[in-house]
Amino acid sequence: MKQTVTLVATAAMGLEAIVGREVKALGYEDIQVENGRVLFEAPVSAIPRANLWLRTADRVKILIGKFKAYSFDELFEQTKALPWEQFITEEGEFPVTGKSVKSKLYSVPDCQSIVKKAIVERLKQKYGIASFLKETGAFYRVEVAIHKDEVRLTLDTSGSGLHKRGYRVGQGEAPLKETLAAALVQVTNWQADHPFIDPFCGSGTIAIEAALIGQNIAPGFNREFASENWEMIPRSHWDTAFEEAEDLANYDQPLEIIGSDISHDMISIAKQNAMEAGLGDLVEWKQMQVKDLHPRKDNGYLVSNPPYGERMGEREEVEEMYRDLGSIMRDYPSWSVYILTSNEKFENLYGKNATKKRKLFNGFIKTDYYQYFGRHIK
Numbered sequence: 001m002k003q004t005v006t007l008v009a010t011a012a013m014g015l016e017a018i019v020g021r022e023v024k025a026l027g028y029e030d031i032q033v034e035n036g037r038v039l040f041e042a043p044v045s046a047i048p049r050a051n052l053w054l055r056t057a058d059r060v061k062i063l064i065g066k067f068k069a070y071s072f073d074e075l076f077e078q079t080k081a082l083p084w085e086q087f088i089t090e091e092g093e094f095p096v097t098g099k100s101v102k103s104k105l106y107s108v109p110d111c112q113s114i115v116k117k118a119i120v121e122r123l124k125q126k127y128g129i130a131s132f133l134k135e136t137g138a139f140y141r142v143e144v145a146i147h148k149d150e151v152r153l154t155l156d157t158s159g160s161g162l163h164k165r166g167y168r169v170g171q172g173e174a175p176l177k178e179t180l181a182a183a184l185v186q187v188t189n190w191q192a193d194h195p196f197i198d199p200f201c202g203s204g205t206i207a208i209e210a211a212l213i214g215q216n217i218a219p220g221f222n223r224e225f226a227s228e229n230w231e232m233i234p235r236s237h238w239d240t241a242f243e244e245a246e247d248l249a250n251y252d253q254p255l256e257i258i259g260s261d262i263s264h265d266m267i268s269i270a271k272q273n274a275m276e277a278g279l280g281d282l283v284e285w286k287q288m289q290v291k292d293l294h295p296r297k298d299n300g301y302l303v304s305n306p307p308y309g310e311r312m313g314e315r316e317e318v319e320e321m322y323r324d325l326g327s328i329m330r331d332y333p334s335w336s337v338y339i340l341t342s343n344e345k346f347e348n349l350y351g352k353n354a355t356k357k358r359k360l361f362n363g364f365i366k367t368d369y370y371q372y373f374g375r376h377i378k
């Protein structure tokens with residue numbers, strides 16, 4: 001059985017450092033932060049832990065091999081030379097997905113079928129099978145990713161993307177991905193004993209992710225992972241990881257989190273999502289216009305993803321809203337304000353330059369995360 005593996009936590013552009021911080025917080029030291037991913041060497045038991053705990057990563061994959069290839073022969077031979085039998089069982093089902101960027105081997109379907117053939121040959125040899133592999137067992141998704149002629153072969157341990165926490169029963173038109181919402185909260189360094197509000201909460205993603213962070217609830221606690229029935233990961237590793245998550249959850253931590261939105265429908269969706277996330281009525285949900293926002297306490301955090309005003313006829317209304325928000329928050333200097341928007345005039349409309357800005361993508365939309373640090377009152 002394998003003792004250590006090279007894991008790849010994939011990350012959306014701009015979130016790599018945050019994913020790296022999370023990996024370190026799990027206790028894995030030997031990490032490398034690259035564009036779109038964080039690599040780390042870890043024992044096999046890290047696979048359940050990383051899947052359960054990483055809030056901002058998209059997936060956790062095992063790096064099986066990395067090499068240069070300029071011809072199909074090279075791709076075949078080097079793929080076949082890798083120890084696939086240490087990962088995939090005799091009955092394992094293993095479809096191959098692929099991508100290729102700026103490489104001599106640009107035909108993705110050809111690369112996929114060559115990788116598939118090479119793994120089949122390797123496994124037949126190792127398992128002493130003369131005919132064909134049945135592929136009726138556990139599921140292993142292999143990926144061949146080629147970038148500038150460098151091939152990386154990985155196995156996906158997550159299954160559906162890690163943003164699928166299992167709590168989203170409803171959504172609005174523009175829900176934020178759970179991984180991005182968690183990153184927005186983590187960037188603020190908010191602590192659970194401070195008030196928190198999202199006044200454009202929509203389906204509640206930011207407030208729900210904040211509540212999970214506030215009570216240290218593992219984001220993957222309510223879902224399944226593709227590698228849960230892989231032979232290479234002893235069941236005891238999964239049991240230990242789930243027990244650890246149960247022990248570390250702090251369900252008694254009181255929270256002062258409010259999610260509000262102008263739409264009744266969105267508030268009822270947010271409530272359902274929070275219920276599904278097991279948060280009960282831990283988050284306070286309110287139907288309210290941003291104009292009526294009046295924080296009751298000091299030293300809070302406002303974290304939000306308001307409408308961007310990109311649609312026809314929406315712009316003026318949205319600009320007015322940004323002005324309203326700016327004039328309200330001027331009266332609450334102890335509050336920190338964090339706004340994600342693609343609207344380049346945001347600082348002007350809000351009436352103040354941000355202390356800090358961070359470029360992030362919300363799906364394909366280029367946005368800035370405007371950060372205003374509050375002056376906490378002692």
Ligand SMILES: C[S@@+](CC[C@H](N)C(=O)[O-])C[C@H]1O[C@@H](n2cnc3c(N)ncnc32)[C@H](O)[C@@H]1O
Binds near residue numbers: 172261289
């Ligand atoms: C981009 S969506 C937020 C999506 C949310 N982050 C999620 O994950 O579902 C913006 C939200 O702002 C709300 N909204 C629009 N105008 C508003 C106003 N004047 N006051 C409060 N909420 C408003 C919309 O109803 C919508 O749900």
